[in-house]
Amino acid sequence: MFEQHIENFADILVQVGLGLQKGQMVSISSHVGLEDITRLVVQKAYQAGAKLVEVEYRDPELQRIRLEHADPETLDAVSEWFFKARLEFLERGGSLLNLSMNRPDILKGQDQEKLTRTTRATYPFIKPIQQRMMSDKVAWSLSVIPDQEWASKVFPELSAEDALTALWDTILKIVRADQDNPVEVWKQHVKSLHDRKAWLNQQNFQALRFKNAHTDLIVGLAKGHIWAGGSGLAHDGFETEFVANIPTEEVFTLPDRTRIDGTVRSTYPLSVRGTVIDHFTLTFKDGRVTHMEASNNEEVLQALLSMDEGAMSLGEVALVPHSSPISQFGRPLYHGLFDENAASHVALGAGYRFCLEGGSEMSDEQFQKAGGNVSQVHMDFMIGSKDMQVMGIKADGQEVPVMQNGEWAF
Incomplete structure (x- = not known):
């Protein structure tokens, strides 16, 4: 049953989150340690008709290492090529999926001035990407995948193994992956949110x-x-209906x-x-x-x-x-x-x-x-x-x- 719920989760990310259509390209940003579910999502994307799926893996520890050991005078250095490539991908009609771990305490105790410096240096390159996302010009979605560190933070009273099991059970239920027909369940949920925003508008x-x-x-x-919620419509050449956050309420x-x-x-x-x-x-x-x-x-x-x-x-x-x-x-x-x-x-x-x-x-x-x-x-x-x-x-x-x-x- 657990394996089926994981399959359901991957279907939700591709069919509901991205609203993937045949011929679209997908860029997945994932974390080291999430290779198994990332590969499953890639498989689901190709089965749904994706033309190309590219994956970038990030290590959440690397920012902490840089802050602790790099010369502070170098913290405004930015890999401009990466952001330019991402922007070009979006301008060609690509969609974005972000799969991440949750490390709520990973930067605890770090120098806030250093963090501010790196963020400010990166922002000019992130801004055009962020504006496309916040202007509904690209289909995008994000979700967070359980791992041991997050599980022990949420369930400190449990053993490591039991905490991870408990967190997976919790997340799969919250994203409705435990349902028999999760994609249809999501469609009904999105409709209920659309009804709420229609009244508010x-x-x-x-x-x-x-x-x-x-x-x-x-x-x-x-x-x-304008009140929004449920799903958005990306003006990306495919007019893709997508759900930016999995879950969303x-x-x-x-x-x-x-x-x-x-x-x-x-x-x-x-x-x-x-x-x-x-x-x-x-x-x-x-x-x-x-x-x-x-x-x-x-x-x-x-x-x-x-x-x-x-x-x-x-x-x-x-x-x-x-x-x-x-x-x-x-x-x-x-x-x-x-x-x-x-x-x-x-x-x-x-x-x-x-x-x-x-x-x-x-x-x-x-x-x-x-x-x-x-x-x-x-x-x-x-x-x-x-x-x-x-x-x-x-x-x-x-x-x-x-x-x-x-x-x-x-």
Whole structure:
């Protein structure tokens, strides 16, 4: 049964995540140690009609080694050829699949200034790739594959073998790979998310208010904002329907980066730069963070906020019911892809241009003028809870229940 569920997982990644069509090319970015499932995904892609599947393997330890041993003056050196090749691949209609391990503590204790330097040096080369992804010009998807280190982080009370088994069982259930017809189950799930976003788009709210015991935050929404979720449509020459995150439980849209006010407290641990921050609070005024405090690793959060001007504001607001499968698991998974789908969340940094009417064709300046946020970071953090109330605020001040006690109100 386990082997069948792994096969199902690979089918979901290819048929649902990438929405792969005959004749498309696929670039898979994977981690050393994930060769078996990567090969299975490659097999599934060719069986689905892929013209070419290329694989790049990365070692998550190499960044730590560089930070610890390289001359600090060399940390702004970048392999430009790699990013140029990736961009050319996308411009030819290729799609991207990212399979990774989760090492939440791999960079714990590393010099934040060094990390900032490497990130800033890489960003100019990542930016055009990121913009294609955030403008729906490429089909892309990502997921995280269980390994021993992650398993022991999530299940510290179990032996290594039992923890890995438990994590695989958990992830396969969360991504619906344990279902008899998982691709069809996913189609129904995506439809339910489309129904939610259709209602939200009809409402044309001017803002959302989040309130519970520790949060009272008003998030203005950009004029012409569009709610997204479930699947996207890539304008890649194939008009590919894809699901960017496996799993996904959210509907999301674009905040107005100038109209965010109040205080918000995280409800799940956040892994930032290989370091876990357990709880933190941010205060916003006129769209910018004016105060922050964290229960641990506050310097890591400060370094994130200091990356650039856009990191001090929000680029995404997303709604997730407390009853989502990941929330019902009952403990953090220490990875944003999973934990963000356990609770409503917001993201510091870059906004999705497809969440704004005409946004995909805007310059950075036009996007910012319309309320969008431009940044080299995009970091989701979870704010939802079982006592969270979310109200939609209309132009005339009318408030409409959107979520009550963490669940959909419509």
